Amino acid sequence: MILVTGANGQLATLILAQLDARGVPAIGGSRNPTGDQRPLDFDDPGGLDLTDVTILLLVSAGYAEDDRVVARHRAVLDAAVRDGVRHVVYTSVTTAGDHLAFAPAHRATERMIRHSGLAWTLLRNGLYAELFGALLTWTPDGLESPFGDGMLAAVSRADLAAAAAVVASAPAAHAGRTYDLVGEPISATAVAAHLGVDHRTIGLGEYRTRLLSDGGLLPFQPPMLASIATGIRHGFLGGTGPDLEQLLRRAPSNAVTIAATTIDALRPARTGPV
Numbered sequence: 001m002i003l004v005t006g007a008n009g010q011l012a013t014l015i016l017a018q019l020d021a022r023g024v025p026a027i028g029g030s031r032n033p034t035g036d037q038r039p040l041d042f043d044d045p046g047g048l049d050l051t052d053v054t055i056l057l058l059v060s061a062g063y064a065e066d067d068r069v070v071a072r073h074r075a076v077l078d079a080a081v082r083d084g085v086r087h088v089v090y091t092s093v094t095t096a097g098d099h100l101a102f103a104p105a106h107r108a109t110e111r112m113i114r115h116s117g118l119a120w121t122l123l124r125n126g127l128y129a130e131l132f133g134a135l136l137t138w139t140p141d142g143l144e145s146p147f148g149d150g151m152l153a154a155v156s157r158a159d160l161a162a163a164a165a166v167v168a169s170a171p172a173a174h175a176g177r178t179y180d181l182v183g184e185p186i187s188a189t190a191v192a193a194h195l196g197v198d199h200r201t202i203g204l205g206e207y208r209t210r211l212l213s214d215g216g217l218l219p220f221q222p223p224m225l226a227s228i229a230t231g232i233r234h235g236f237l238g239g240t241g242p243d244l245e246q247l248l249r250r251a252p253s254n255a256v257t258i259a260a261t262t263i264d265a266l267r268p269a270r271t272g273p274v
C-alpha cells in the first residue's frame with residue numbers, strides 16, 4: 001500500500017488526487033486525519049504507525065528550523081524501517097537550491113534515506129510557480145520584487161504532484177534515482193507583462209528590512225526568503241532540465257500563467273472614485 005504523508009497539505013492533496021485518477025490505491029497520513037486517513041504526526045515519534053505500508057511517499061514537513069525538520073524526517077524514517085516499508089519516495093529541493101537556506105534539512109534527509117537500507121527515489125522539486133507569484137508585491141504602479149532580471153525554473157505544484165504519482169505508481173522502475181524536477185525559466189518581469197503591468201526591482205537590503213519588520217513571519221523565514229531572493233536574482237535557480245518532462249511525458253504547465261494567476265488573486269481591491 002502507498003501512504004502519502006502531509007495528506008491535507010497542498011502538494012499531498014494533489015498527489016493523492018493524481019494517484020486516484022490513475023486508479024492506484026493509496027491512503028494519506030495526516031496530523032489531523034479525516035475519512036480513511038491515518039494519523040501521522042512526525043512530532044509524535046511514539047505514535048507513528050506505518051504497518052501495511054510498502055511505499056512511503058514522504059512529503060517534506062518544512063516550515064520550521066532545520067533541526068526540527070530533520071528530527072521529523074528521522075522519526076518517520078525510523079518508523080518506516082521498523083514497520084517494513086520497502087521504498088521511500090521523498091520530495092526534496094532542486095539540486096540548484098543548494099544555496100538556499102533550507103537546503104541543509106533536505107540534503108540531511110536525503111543522506112538519512114540513502115543510509116536507511118530502504119529502496120528510495122529522490123524528487124528534487126523546483127520552487128513552486130505559485131510561490132514565485134506570491135513573493136511578488138503589488139504597488140500602485142504595478143509589481144515589485146527583489147528578483148531583478150533573475151530567472152527561476154519554476155514548476156507548478158500540480159506538475160510536481162503528477163510526477164510524484166508516476167514514480168509512486170511504479171517505484172521499482174525509479175529505485176536509486178534522483179530527479180531534478182524544474183520547469184521553464186520565468187522572470188518577475190514576464191509575470192508582470194502577462195498581467196499588463198510594470199515590474200520594479202528593490203534592493204536586497206530593503207527586502208530584508210521589510211522581512212525583518214514583518215511581524216507575521218517566523219524567525220527562520222526572513223533568512224529563508226532572502227536566500228530565495230539572492231538565489232534567483234543572481235542566476236542560481238534559472239537552469240532547467242529534462243527530468244520533469246520525461247516523467248510527465250508532456251511539457252510542464254506554463255509557469256508564467258500560474259505565477260500570474262497567483263499574484264493576480266492577491267491584487268488589492270481598487271479604492272476611491274471610479
Ligand SMILES: NC(=O)c1ccc[n+]([C@@H]2O[C@H](COP(=O)([O-])OP(=O)(O)OC[C@H]3O[C@@H](n4cnc5c(N)ncnc54)[C@H](OP(=O)(O)O)[C@@H]3O)[C@@H](O)[C@H]2O)c1
Pocket residue numbers: 005006007008009010011012029030031032040041042043059060061062063072091125126127128131157
Ligand atoms: N518547492 C517549493 O517551492 C516549496 C515551497 C514551500 C514548501 N515546500 C516544501 O514542500 C512541502 C509540501 O508543500 P505544500 O505546498 O504541500 O505545503 P503545505 O500545504 O503547507 O503542506 C505541508 C504539510 O506538511 C505536513 N506536516 C507539517 N508538519 C508535519 C508534522 N510534524 N508531521 C507530519 N506532517 C507534517 C502537514 O500535513 P497535514 O496537515 O496533513 O498533517 C502540512 O499540511 C512543504 O512542507 C515544504 O517542506 C516546497
